[in-house]
Every structure is written in structure tokens, then in C-alpha cells.
Amino acid sequence: MWWLKDVWVIDPSQKISSPQNVLVQGGQVMEISPSLTEEEVLAKAQGESVETINGKGKFLFPGLIDVHTHLREPGQEDKEDILSGSRAAVRGGITAIMAMANTVPVIDNRSLVEFVRLQGERANYARVYPIGTVTKGMQGVELVEMADMKEGGAVAFSDDGKNIQNAEMMRLALEYAKLTGLPIISHCEDKELSGEGLMRRGIPSTRMGLRGIPASAESVIVARDLLLVEETKGKLHLAHISTKESVELIRRAKARGVDVTAEVNPHHLIFCDEEITITNTDLKVNPPLGMPADREALIEGLRDGTLDIIATDHAPHTQAEKARPFAEAPFGIASLETALSAVWQHLVVPRRLSLDRVIEAWSYAPAKRFGLRGGTLKPGAPADMVLFDPDFAEIIEPATLVSKARNTPFLGKTLQGFPVMVWVNGRLVQRNRTVL
Ligand code: DOR
Ligand code: ZN
Numbered sequence: 234m235w236w237l238k239d240v241w242v243i244d245p246s247q248k249i250s251s252p253q254n255v256l257v258q259g260g261q262v263m264e265i266s267p268s269l270t271e272e273e274v275l276a277k278a279q280g281e282s283v284e285t286i287n288g289k290g291k292f293l294f295p296g297l298i299d300v301h302t303h304l305r306e307p308g309q310e311d312k313e314d315i316l317s318g319s320r321a322a323v324r325g326g327i328t329a330i331m332a333m334a335n336t337v338p339v340i341d342n343r344s345l346v347e348f349v350r351l352q353g354e355r356a357n358y359a360r361v362y363p364i365g366t367v368t369k370g371m372q373g374v375e376l377v378e379m380a381d382m383k384e385g386g387a388v389a390f391s392d393d394g395k396n397i398q399n400a401e402m403m404r405l406a407l408e409y410a411k412l413t414g415l416p417i418i419s420h421c422e423d424k425e426l427s428g429e430g431l432m433r434r435g436i437p438s439t440r441m442g443l444r445g446i447p448a449s450a451e452s453v454i455v456a457r458d459l460l461l462v463e464e465t466k467g468k469l470h471l472a473h474i475s476t477k478e479s480v481e482l483i484r485r486a487k488a489r490g491v492d493v494t495a496e497v498n499p500h501h502l503i504f505c506d507e508e509i510t511i512t513n514t515d516l517k518v519n520p521p522l523g524m525p526a527d528r529e530a531l532i533e534g535l536r537d538g539t540l541d542i543i544a545t546d547h548a549p550h551t552q553a554e555k556a557r558p559f560a561e562a563p564f565g566i567a568s569l570e571t572a573l574s575a576v577w578q579h580l581v582v583p584r585r586l587s588l589d590r591v592i593e594a595w596s597y598a599p600a601k602r603f604g605l606r607g608g609t610l611k612p613g614a615p616a617d618m619v620l621f622d623p624d625f626a627e628i629i630e631p632a633t634l635v636s637k638a639r640n641t642p643f644l645g646k647t648l649q650g651f652p653v654m655v656w657v658n659g660r661l662v663q664r665n666r667t668v669l
């Protein structure tokens with residue numbers, strides 16, 4: 234049994250944000266109480282040994298659930314695989330991940346869904362939930378067997394990495410997915426508008442002579458998909474929202490009662506286009522980093538609930554790929570191990586966001602939207618938990634990263650505020666920054 238003593242518990246599912254004592258037994262949260270004596274704990278343990286952790290000065294919250302993670306297995310295991318990715322996740326305080334379907338081959342049938350699920354179970358670190366594609370081969374032409382893939386363990390459908398350009402195909406997907414009750418996750422990008430663009434179109438892109446992507450490349454499809462989900466009464470989740478126009482469109486759709494949730498990535502909340510340099514591809518990401526006004530709108534949208542979910546969009550790539558010239562390097566930031574710390578340091582410490590809101594958006598909201606276990610420390614819930622030390626500082630360096638990827642803008646930098654103990658199903662999987 235675990236006894237976490239005098240720890241500041243944040244659990245938005247129970248509206249708890251106060252010092253508590255937490256008991257964990259048999260893989261589950263057993264009790265949360267503001268005061269517990271040693272005698273009481275020993276009586277509850279009934280002879281079982283008790284490991285006591287002094288939680289003073291630290292936070293305990295439900296493990297993060299990351300709804301947008303690229304694990305690259307099958308097919309691109311040089312970038313990442315399910316074992317390395319799920320270890321990186323728990324190192325970063327993430328106890329469950331939804332694995333994106335744009336692998337090689339793409340996850341477009343039940344046996345591939347089952348493969349991802351079983352590899353996740355074999356790895357036995359973060360829980361791994363497969364996402365299936367929407368269309369066969371991610372070609373945007375023919376729908377997958379959604380019901381069959383749900384049987385195999387798919388929790389959502391997405392052609393992420395690519396937009397479904399044909400509006401009728403998107404409409405059909407929303408209509409058919411209703412039979413499964415699962416959401417369609419949309420990567421909103423009008424390919425005609427984004428073209429061969431490399432970063433957001435604006436003064437920095439012009440100055441560097443890098444081809445630009447207009448903000449409308451995203452917002453046009455956000456508007457389309459909101460109209461389609463309203464008409465079909467389907468279930469839509471919008472991935473990686475990055476423009477102020479998108480935030481406003483979602484805000485208005487929600488006011489009309491449309492069944493939509495939207496996600497924002499830490500990098501869009503922290504960085505902007507002005508920070509990109511042509512000699513460093515770490516900030517080359519899709520959708521591209523927006524302008525400062527976009528970043529402000531995203532933070533405001535997350536605060537007021539227009540944006541529901543924080544997700545990493547962990548997109549690992551090899552060093553060789555990211556070392557190419559800016560125009561040729563792949564899009565993506567690897568972030569499982571640094572995202573929570575970066576959000577803490579760049580947004581919570583400066584009081585742009587509360588930690589309570591961050592945990593709600595990164596744990597409770599994902600569990601609710603995708604019907605997953607966890608996201609709560611209610612007694613009886615699986616003990617997927619994070620002990621977070623706001624004072625723990627660490628230099629981000631290759632020797633300590635457990636992800637195979639190094640494409641993070643934080644490499645060589647110091648971050649402060651890290652998970653120092655992480656449990657999945659009551660099993661300790663990370664202690665003092667080491668994955669067990
Ligand atoms: O930056 C990105 N990388 N955006 C995407 O949509 C896909 C992802 C990837 O798969 O690398
Ligand atoms: Zn995407």
C-alpha cells in the first residue's frame with residue numbers, strides 16, 4: 234500500500250485542490266482524506282506493508298492522458314517505437330497515450346489496431362490506445378471498417394498528418410462514426426492553401442524567404458468540419474488548433490451546442506513564428522507556430538473552455554531528418570518528456586494558466602471525451618497518478634531522454650518542475666526521473 238502524506242492534490246473530477254492524504258492499494262485509489270493518522274493507515278493496511286511518501290511541497294494529480302501521440306510503430310521504429318514512446322510518456326507524467334494512425338502501414342484495419350494495442354500491453358508503461366484511420370490507406374477515398382476496428386480497440390478515427398480534403402468523405406465519416414459512438418479527429422489543413430508552405434505566412438516567413446502557410450489553411454477546414462458535424466449530429470474532435478480565427482469559430486459553434494471538442498498543443502501555447510530561425514528545424518511543425526496574437530487567443534480559449542484538451546502531438550523524427558535544410562526537414566516536435574514541465578514553467582508559473590485547468594484539460598477532459606479509464610483520483614479509480622515537484626530542475630540532454638527522438642526545442646536548456654514519481658495502475662513506473 235502507498236500512503237502519500239500531506240500532498241497538494243489536484244483532481245478536477247472531484248473539484249479537489251487542497252492538501253490531502255492519499256492511500257493506494259491493489260492498483261486503485263483507496264481513499265483521499267485531509268487528515269489520516271498512522272494508526273488509521275496501519276489499520277486499513279491490514280498487515281500489508283505501507284510505503285510512505287512525504288508529499289509536502291509537491292502536487293499529486295491524475296496521470297495525463299495524451300490524445301495525440303505519434304509512436305511510429307509499425308514501420309518507422311528508427312524514429313520511435315511503442316516501447317520507447319510509452320516509456321518517454323511516463324517519464325513526462327503521461328500515463329495514457331492515444332497512438333496516431335499515420336504509421337507505415339497506416340492503422341486502417343482491425344488486425345493493425347490489435348497489433349498497436351498488444352504492443353502497448355507488452356510494453357506495459359503508459360496505457361496505449363490505438364487510433365484508426367478514417368480512410369483506407371489514408372487516401373481519403375474509401376472509409377475503413379469502423380465497427381470492426383472499434384471491436385479491436387480503436388478509440389477514435391483520424392487521418393491525422395493529412396486532411397480529408399473531400400468534404401463529402403468527411404461528412405460520410407462523421408455519419409458512419411456515429412454507429413460506433415467514437416469521435417472523428419480532424420487534422421484541419423486545406424492542402425490548396427497550405428501548399429508547399431514551411432511556416433506561418435507573415436513577416437518572419439517573408440524576412441527569411443520561407444514559403445508561408447496562411448492561417449486560413451486551418452480555419453477554412455475548421456469552419457467546414459463544424460458545419461458538417463452540426464448537420465450530421467456526429468462527434469468531432471479538432472486536433473492541434475493554432476489560429477485565433479479557429480478559436481473564434483469553435484467558440485461560436487459551441488454556443489450553438491455543436492458536439493465538438495478541440496485540442497491545443499503546448500508548443501502553440503509557448504512559441505510563435507518570430508522564434509523560428511532558418512538554421513534550426515526544431516520549431517518546424519504542422520500546423521505551423523502562429524503569431525503572438527494567435528498564442529494569446531489559444532491561451533484565452535483554453536482558459537474559457539473553448540479549447541477542451543491539451544495534447545502533445547509528440548512527433549518524433551531522426552536527427553538525420555531534422556538536420557536537413559529547413560525546406561526538406563519533416564514537420565514535428567518530440568515532446569512527451571518535456572511538455573508538462575514546459576507548460577508548468579512557461580504558463581503556470583507566470584500565472585497564464587492554473588495548474589488545475591491544465592490537469593482538467595490534459596487528464597479529465599480526455600478521459601471523458603474518449604471514454605477512457607483514469608483522469609480521476611476518485612476512490613476505486615485506477616491509480617494512474619503523478620507526483621510533481623515544482624522545484625526539481627533538469628537539463629534536457631540526450632543522455633537522459635528515453636524517447637529515441639531528439640527533436641525538441643528544449644535540448645540543452647534547463648526546465649524546472651517535473652514529475653518525480655509516476656504510477657500506472659498502482660505500479661510505480663518512474664522514480665526520481667528514472668523509468669523503472
Ligand atoms: O508536425 C506534425 N508532425 N504535424 C502532423 O500533423 C504530423 C506529424 C508527424 O506525423 O510527424
Ligand atoms: Zn496533425
